[in-house]
Amino acid sequence: MAESETPRTKQRPIVRLGLFLISHSLLFSVVCCAAGVVALLLLPVLAKNTYISENALMPGSANPMLSGEDASEANKLVKEVIALNSKSGASGIKRQRLIAQYMSDLGAEVNYHKFHPQGVHFHPLHFFSSPGSGTTERNISCSLRGTNIVGIIRAPRGDGKEAIVLVTPYNSVKINQGEAMSLGIAYSVFSLLTRVTWLAKDIIWLVADSQHGEYAAVSAWLRDYHTPVFNGLHTIDAEICVVANNLHEAKEQPTNERNIYDGFRRAGTMAAALVIKVLDRNEQFEDSLSIYAEASNGQMPNLDLINIVNYLAVHRQGLRAKVEKMWSVIDSKWVKTLGELFESLGQLARYLNPQWKFGIPAADYVEGTATLASSLYNQALGVPTGPHGAFRDYQVDAITLEISSRASFDNKNSRNEFLLRGGRLIEGVIRSVNNLLEKFHQSFFLYLLTSPSKFVSVGVYMIALALLVAPLPMVAASLYTDANKLDSIQRKDKPTASASVAEECDVNLRSWKWVNAAxxxxxxxxxxxxxxxxxxxxxxxxxxxxxxxxxxxxxxxxxxxxxxxxxxxxxxxxxxxxxxxxxxxxxxxxxxxxxxxxxxxxxxxxxxxxxxxxxxxxxxxxxxxxxxxxxxxxxxxxxxxxxxxxxxxxxxxxxxxxxxxxxxxxxxxxxxxxxxxxxxxxxxxxxxxxxxxxxxxxxxxxxxxxxxx
Structure with missing residues (x-):
């Protein structure tokens, strides 16, 4: 009786599926690439409404405490700061002393942070370090020096381990009205926080000298904050410059300056940071708030920080929240056509089943696509969209808020109303962050914005990239298999003295070809x-x-x-x-x-x-x-x-x-x-x-x- 043939081992389903996809790599590539592009175009449709993930934030749960009196006091600071523009000489130094004096009168700890901007030069050895972390240049002229003003409020209910940072960039040489208004908003909030009893985190107000760049001023302060230098050599040159400029004004220095320190003052670990900027132009329809969140290499702050700002701005202060858009996409005809197509498909889906929620209005799709394109571009560019990017290099959640007013700032009542609304917005955000017992972690760090109130999470937008790159390994395996089959056919056509020798040469040749290609x-x-x-x-x-x-x-x-x-x-x-x-x-x-x-x-x-x-x-x-x-x-x-x-x-x-x-x-x-x-x-x-x-x-x-x- 003849021996029975041994049964062939049945391949696993995953192996059979892989072999099937490799053998049909052309069809697989076309389907996956088309699906990847469609999935990318569907992202504005698949965007979800934002929501507060951390219940402890409770935005808007308490009534604002900022009063009109606080706004009036801030208005006085605005007028005095702007008035120094008309004075010649050392108006910048006088302005710095004025701001420091206002901080000191509130009982805050105040210090001057002297720095010089670091040149932006390409160096291969410093590529993977944070911007501005290279070696400091010596012998820099005094005209390139800058001086930040830092005020710190110690929280009555805190232990000094956490802090919230407010940043107001301004040009110390010649300040404009928008920068002065941002100082006024921050001062009104700073003044309020010196009197409240619920504060559990220290408050740091950084008045950043932006005459050499907003990012450079904030980055220099953060670098010294997180990297203490004990020998003080990095401030010697800056001190000499300041002393030389201030000798003739020594007699004019007020004798009642208290809580102004010469050394570098610190608070706790930064829980969040807000950069406040006021645009020196009038909006056409209503007061608006623009939010900038992108940092270096596509880093984004926790989405909850944007959510509480958007909620308080829209539902509490009546501001129109905005994020940056790519305006060329809004004017694109093919995007409008695509939006109309998705709108029609959504209407058809709801007609077939009212519970199917697919499709958005064509206008919303166009606006969402323009915002998504801007978010993708800014993240891909890897360049921060504001001074908040310096905080993300130290893993601190931060955003830049640009507030613009419909009314002119020439009117006193308009200024007071604007300062009141802006101050209450910042107060609400600080109050929400103050409620946190830990750092932001509940919400998303990887997301794309399609509007201030809509986002696409990482679990959705990764599908488009996965579909797009999926054909590459299949096509690579298919090409390698076809090349080996072609070589085997060519080898069989050639007569050889020994089959074993031919097979060995064939294996060696294949290995050599792979190594040569690699x-x-x-x-x-x-x-x-x-x-x-x-x-x-x-x-x-x-x-x-x-x-x-x-x-x-x-x-x-x-x-x-x-x-x-x-x-x-x-x-x-x-x-x-x-x-x-x-x-x-x-x-x-x-x-x-x-x-x-x-x-x-x-x-x-x-x-x-x-x-x-x-x-x-x-x-x-x-x-x-x-x-x-x-x-x-x-x-x-x-x-x-x-x-x-x-x-x-x-x-x-x-x-x-x-x-x-x-x-x-x-x-x-x-x-x-x-x-x-x-x-x-x-x-x-x-x-x-x-x-x-x-x-x-x-x-x-x-x-x-x-x-x-």
Missing amino acids: KKVFVLHSWGSVVSLLPYLVCQIPNCSPTASFLLWVLLSALSLLIMHLILASPFFHATESQLHVGEWAILKSVTISVAFIGLCLMSVINFATAEIGGLLVVPMCLMAHPLKLDLKVWRLKNFLRVAFNIVFVFIGFPPATFMVLKSTFEGFNSFNVGDFWNWVESLWAWNSATYLYIVMVHLPCWTCKSED
Whole structure:
């Protein structure tokens, strides 16, 4: 009796599913990419209403205590501060003393924080540190010095371990009316908090000297707050400058200045920070409040902080809350058409089942898309939208509030009413934060805003990126499998002396081809690292215009690629037709797609917005890549369309070309300038944006591989 054949082991369902997707990678890629784009366009429809996650915040639960008398006292400070503009000489020093005197009269602990702004220069060794954390320059002239004024209220119910920070930037040289009004709002709240008994957290009022930049002043104070220097060497030069400027005014210094200290004063760990700014312009319809939350590398404050500000501003003070929008999207016709389509689908869904809540009005979709686009862009850019970004570098939740009034500030009653409303808003926010027994943690840290009262959480917007990048590993596996099958067929066609020897050679050849492809991709990404360091050399050239710097950067990048090609290995595909093999090209493309997939996944952890925007460019570029020489041999419609798409992607995928296309689309073709790309990239590395590393180390090498097809 013949022996029965051993039964074949049944593969697991997950393995069978993977093999099925690999064998149908083309269809899978088309479906996933289309679904990823649709999911991204659906985000404004899927946005949810904001809500307070932390019950202890209780915004608006208590009646405001700020009175009209507090607003009147603040108005006196505003008038005195503005009046110093008409006086010549050391009006800035007089203004600083005036503000410090007002703080001191309230019983607060006051000190001057002298600093000098640190120059923004690209340095590769300081890239991963926070902005402005490099080595301090010496021998800086006194004209570049700044002086912050810090007032601290010790909480009667607190233990000194926590604090809330109020920041009011102002130009100490010549203050405008908006900056003076922001000082007035902060002073009215500061005055109230010195008298209340419910305060459990210390209050720090930072009057930031913004003559050299708002962010620089706040960042310098935070750096000294969190990094104490015991030898005092960092203040010697600043002290000399102040003493030299103040000698002639020593006799005029008031003798009743109390609680003004020479040393650096500190409070507890910062629970939250509010940057208060008043715009020196009139709104057309009503008083409004603009909220800015984006910090470096897409960091956002806890959503509860925005929620309580939005709730108190809209429902308690009657302000119109706003977040930044991309106005070019609002005027886009295709966005309006898409909004009308989603509105019609929503009406159809409600007709079929009234419980289906899908779709929003077309106008809301357009506005939500414009806000979402602005939120994505600001997070992807990685540059803070205000001085609040300096706090996020120390993991402190902070936002910038820009308040604008419909009425003119020339009228005393209008000023008092504005100060009262603004002060009560800040009072309500401080009262809510004061109720917290721990740091913000209940709500979201990863989100996208579509309006001040609507957001998209990380669990929703990650679906779009996951669908977009899902085809990459499947296509990479499919290409590698097809290349091995092609090599096996070619090996079988050739006569060999021994089957075992042929099989061993076949395995060795496959391994060598994979290593060779990986070496070429490694050379290209190493070249990307070199390109990322070249701006440091370009910046050393004095008096170099942005256009010349950009052209020099391109020239050095091309030269470095040629040198690496000659020394290490050719990162290109084989040049001659006789050397061009489909199997080798498929393995090289497989490795390139795998590296692009890893780069996008890593970038999504650092900055999702950058990964999403980069995926919209890199994924189609990688999937459509194909050697032109093979397509030009056969003149078919499929080959012709693939050649056309590849040429388009090569042009659009080049980072300077992408920047110029987007800039021309949003701002018009009149603003086209090659040097603008250098300025944009310079701002990225100056703020240590991870987007810069992604462009030069992931996107640029992938584009170079494709351009050599």
